[in-house]
Amino acid sequence: MTFEIQDRPQTASVRLEAAKDTRLEALVRGQSPALLRFLVRRTLNREEAQDLAQEAFLRLTDAARRRPIGNPEGYLKLIIRNLLRDRAKSAAGRHERRLAAFDPETLAASDSDPHQALVARQTLARYEAxxxxxxxxTREIFLMHRLDGRTYAEIAVVIGMSLGGVEKQMGRAIAHIDRALSRP
Known part of the structure; x- marks a missing residue:
């Protein structure tokens, strides 16, 4: 059977193949508008919210085909929570990879282009600031990772905090530096 997730007339349909469970069908139909609104608030991007909703319902129907689900509403919430967590980790990874590529030598321009050399010096100064x-x-953890090349697990042992705490501090550092570098 085919379901369509519709929130407003502008919303593109999201088609899902679902198990023949009428309870699951009712859940999809009943939860779709609220789920989309929730995801739009979390992602601030309607298209991404629709993609996440589609993925959530696909995972739910796939799980329902493999085994009976006693509490599909709770399982859907768990799927959504996991999808949002994965999205956040992916975004943090993109920021870190972008900042990890920061290399003053790469930014340094040749002597023949003084404008590029100036931009490189200004970027380096903003990064250092x-x-x-x-x-x-936070600075100590960031520098241990970036300059010393230590893993989060190693830093956690040295600093005496949990791995999650180190990840949180690195996330804060990366977000702060990203904001500082993206300002005009």
Missing amino acids: AVMALKPK
Whole structure:
């Protein structure tokens, strides 16, 4: 059977093949508008929200085909929570990869282009200022990872905090530096 998730006339249909479970069909039909509104608030992007909703319902119907689900509403919430967490980790990874590529030598321009050399020096100065503006513990963790090349697990042992705490501090550092570098 085919379901369509519709929130407003502008919303593109999301088609899902679902199990023959009428309870699941009712859940999809009943939860679709609220789920889309929730995801739009979380992602601030309607298209991404629709993609996440489609993925959530696909995972739910796939799981329902493999085994009976006693609480499909709760299972759907778990799927949504996992999708949002994965999205956040992916976004943090993109930021880190972008910042990891920051290399002053790469930014350094040849002597023949003074404008590019100036831009490189200004970017480096903004980067250094952003790192120095971090709280001391956050800065220490960031530098241990970026300069010393230590893993989050190694830093957690040295600092005496949980791995999740190190990840959180790195996320804060990366977000702060990203904001500082993206300002005009």
